[in-house]
Amino acid sequence: MAETTDAVTTIPVTGTQPQENYDVLIGHGLLARLPEILGPRAQRVLVVHPRALRSTGELVMNDLRTAGYESFSAEIPDAEEGKHVQVAAFCWQVLGQNDFTRSDVVISVGGGAVSDVAGFVAATWLRGVRVVHIPTTLLGMVDAAVGGKTGINTAEGKNLVGSFHPPAAVLCDLGTLLTLPVNELLAGMAEVIKCGFIADPEILRIVEENPERVRDSQSAVVRELIERAVRVKAEIVSQDLKESGRREFLNYGHTLGHAIELAERYQWRHGAAVSVGMVFVAELAAAAGNLDEEVVHRTRRILESLGLPVSYRGDRWKQLSDAMHRDKKTRGNLLRFVVLDAVGSPRIMEVPDESILFATYQEIADEG
Structure with missing residues (x-):
């Protein structure tokens, strides 16, 4: 059963291994929860976001810097255009150039396409680093961000290349839906x-x-x-x-x-x-x-x-x-x-x- 505290609903997802357990948080003002989720071991955080959410990505990065983390941006094309191997390679390049280690974290900010590619990047960098999803669309909240599926598209079809990589947390901030058409x-x-x-x-x-x-939406x-x-x-x-x-x-x-x-x-x-x-x-x-x-x-x-x-x-x-x-x-x-x-x-x-x-x-x- 979900537990509701201070208007934040917590829905647990469990697995057979400890690293497969995480919470989906639903409510408002959830960015404040990021430091407790990331913990002290993480030093660097890559924020993956589409061009259309540049200001939201910058807001997340500023909050992370205030909390003492080094934050970096990977701005990718909007929607399905971002789910290509060239985009994943760009993200890997940013991670490599900034010396990301296994204790560092990837954060996705955006819809389902962003969580798919960011999750795939996290799953494949150093054979797996933590990823936190901040879905900003209804589709992302109820589908793509929950469940640990990651993937990119090829000319032959959708999500034919990917992996299972459960996130460390999913933050469904309902306020982000205000700008959704x-x-x-x-x-x-x-x-x-x-x-x-x-x-x-x-x-x-x-x-x-x-x-x-x-x-x-509200x-x-x-x-x-x-x-x-x-x-x-x-x-x-x-x-x-x-x-x-x-x-x-x-x-x-x-x-x-x-x-x-x-x-x-x-x-x-x-x-x-x-x-x-x-x-x-x-x-x-x-x-x-x-x-x-x-x-x-x-x-x-x-x-x-x-x-x-x-x-x-x-x-x-x-x-x-x-x-x-x-x-x-x-x-x-x-x-x-x-x-x-x-x-x-x-x-x-x-x-x-x-x-x-x-x-x-x-x-x-x-x-x-």
């Missing part, structure tokens, strides 16, 4: 809704009954949704760090979603692509006779109420199919999808016959 907030809600379908149906009820408050409703989504992920990750079991359920909607992102050259928001992916797997489960049609309709209703897409271009199937066959979840030639038997009851479905997938895709295809 509403469409970015709602795109991040796709990952929250995913958690509702696979594990916590109460999330779905809250979204359905509070359409306006879901659009206010509302109590949004905070509860963040906390519920983080609890879902923390509970699953604590049982399965390296995706050998239940953790695969967190990929609900992601197989097709990642393929759409690749087809769009990462110009689509991750949450928008996952939204379409969730409709696709709901249709797939219904077509197989395993899921009630009402769950499919509910999926569409909830996502459409947030302005999220529920269809994609009908002329892109071949490209999407090729991308899905390169997905990490594929086993041999068998495509694997997370599907539902009911809300809160996910399972893995292997699909040997691609004609079933093509027929299902027609249910979400538009004429674009």
Whole structure:
């Protein structure tokens, strides 16, 4: 259970090794917690941030210097453009030029793409240094920053190169969401809704009954949704760090979603692509006779109420199919999808016959 003290909610993530244990803090004014997290052994801290958050990165560095740490900046391209090996190499160069040791720390400030690449840099520098994530987007808070997955993209697909490297802490400062455009907030809600379908149906009820408050990043409703989504992920990750079991359920909607992102050259928001992916797997489960049609309709209703897409271009199937066959979840030639038997009851479905997938895709295809 999470403990709430002075309006800061602490959600623990545990693992099989001590270094896999950490806390996710949710609240306001969390930068003040950094010195106690970093501790006295660290001397140098690299703050990795996108160009769009230069002022926030400088604020974090100034706080660190005031606390007695040497702080350095690695400014990287925004969003998915930052998730390339050349960007990781730039960060390694900064670490090397400034004599970072195994007791020093990397901090990510930004969305999911930043925590992915900063985590990968930390995992690979000296075979592993500590990383602290300060997510500034809803997507980062409920998904990318929690769980220890790190990765970069290649021309062949998303996150095909990466490692598992749990952070030392995750600081979800709700105040950072104030500058987040509403469409970015709602795109991040796709990952929250995913958690509702696979594990916590109460999330779905809250979204359905509070359409306006879901659009206010500082509302109590949004905070509860963040906390519920983080609890879902923390509970699953604590049982399965390296995706050998239940953790695969967190990929609900992601197989097709990642393929759409690749087809769009990462110009689509991750949450928008996952939204379409969730409709696709709901249709797939219904077509197989395993899921009630009402769950499919509910999926569409909830996502459409947030302005999220529920269809994609009908002329892109071949490209999407090729991308899905390169997905990490594929086993041999068998495509694997997370599907539902009911809300809160996910399972893995292997699909040997691609004609079933093509027929299902027609249910979400538009004429674009």
